[in-house]
Amino acid sequence: MKLHFTTTHQDHRIALLAALAITIHIIESAFPSPLPGVKPGLANVVTLFTFIRYGWHSALQVSLLRVIISSLVLGTFLSPTFLLSLSGALLSLVSLIVIQLPFNQSSFHRHQPSALGYAVIASISHMSGQFLVAWYFFIPHPGLFQLLPIFITFAVILGIVSGIITQLLINQIQQRKL
Amino acid sequence: MLTIGKVIFKPADILILFAASILTLWLYSIFWFSANQQGEAEILRVQFADNPPLEYTLSEDRTIVLAGKIGDSLIEIKQGKARFIHSACRNQFCVFHGWLTVAGDSTACLPNRISISLKSALSDYDAIAGSQ
Structure with missing residues (x-):
């Protein structure tokens, strides 16, 4: 018996972007981090790029593929790390969708934030999602909240960095008319 | 509009950055700089080995002796404060x-399996006592 899949152009694009995100995620996880939970989050550049260029449907698929496959490769599938990663990814995508809602009307569309604004929102909500899951499931101690300001500070700074990277990427790709 | 290199920031970006910095400062102010966010300390809670937690009021001065695995630990309550x-x-x-x-x-004191903490009348039981 032969299996036949009909794949669309969109499927190929999602596979490509997900592969890119997974690669970045895995490379990134090999570097030590100054603070547990703080990572540059360069894999989110891919998610963000997908969100801005192709919409949240594609971004959701890329993001879920990244979280699941890289956890399988790294051996953290269904472990606390995986749960943290998943909750961060989902919350950041949800908040991106919510932020974009008012800009979906055509009269307002040109006012929507660039990659920088989206990146900061994504990274703050990613961090908050992870933090809340960590607090609720793993370390349910009120003292943990003393760390929240530090984590959010890192999230803002790293969000700005990844936002600038994403915007440069978008500019490059627009110039080359890919 | 603000440009850095080839990156253009839109008004919405600046608004988001502004909101993000306000949020960050606000978090510092609640979690770092608000004095006595948990209310006045009134109770000393002692968790000793596998025993249920003991509670002592801070208004009475006293010395607590706990005979642990490696010897005695002495905890003192004095003038609303406590220490080993x-x-x-x-x-x-x-x-x-x-x-x-x-x-x-x-x-x-990990070797003797004792942990102590101050509680206010407001603060409820935290989850550490419930975890094994």
Whole structure:
């Protein structure tokens, strides 16, 4: 018996972007981090790029593929790390969708934030999602909240960095008319 | 509009950055700089080995002696504060920690399996006591 899949152009694009995100995620996880939970989050550049260029449907698929496959490769599938990663990814995508809602009307569309604004929102909500899951499931101690300001500070700074990277990427790709 | 290199920031970006910095400062102000967010310290809670937690009021001065695995630990309550005054352990971290003064302060002697913390009348039981 032969299996036949009909794949669309969109499927190929999602596979490509997900592969890119997974690669970045895995490379990134090999570097030590100054603070547990703080990572540059360069894999989110891919998610963000997908969100801005192709919409949240594609971004959701890329993001879920990244979280699941890289956890399988790294051996953290269904472990606390995986749960943290998943909750961060989902919350950041949800908040991106919510932020974009008012800009979906055509009269307002040109006012929507660039990659920088989206990146900061994504990274703050990613961090908050992870933090809340960590607090609720793993370390349910009120003292943990003393760390929240530090984590959010890192999230803002790293969000700005990844936002600038994403915007440069978008500019490059627009110039080359890919 | 603000440009850095080839990156153009839109008004919405600046608004988001502004909101993000306000959020960050606000978090610092609640979690770092608000004094006594948990209320006045009134109770010393002692968790000793596998026993249920013991509670002592801070309004009465007293000395608590706990006979642990490696020897005695002495905890002193005085004038609404509490501290370890003696421990049988080698590192003496708990003694060097000094006074616990505000609700939420805590210290522990791991070799002797004791942890103490100050509670206010407001603060409810945290989850550490429930975890194994």
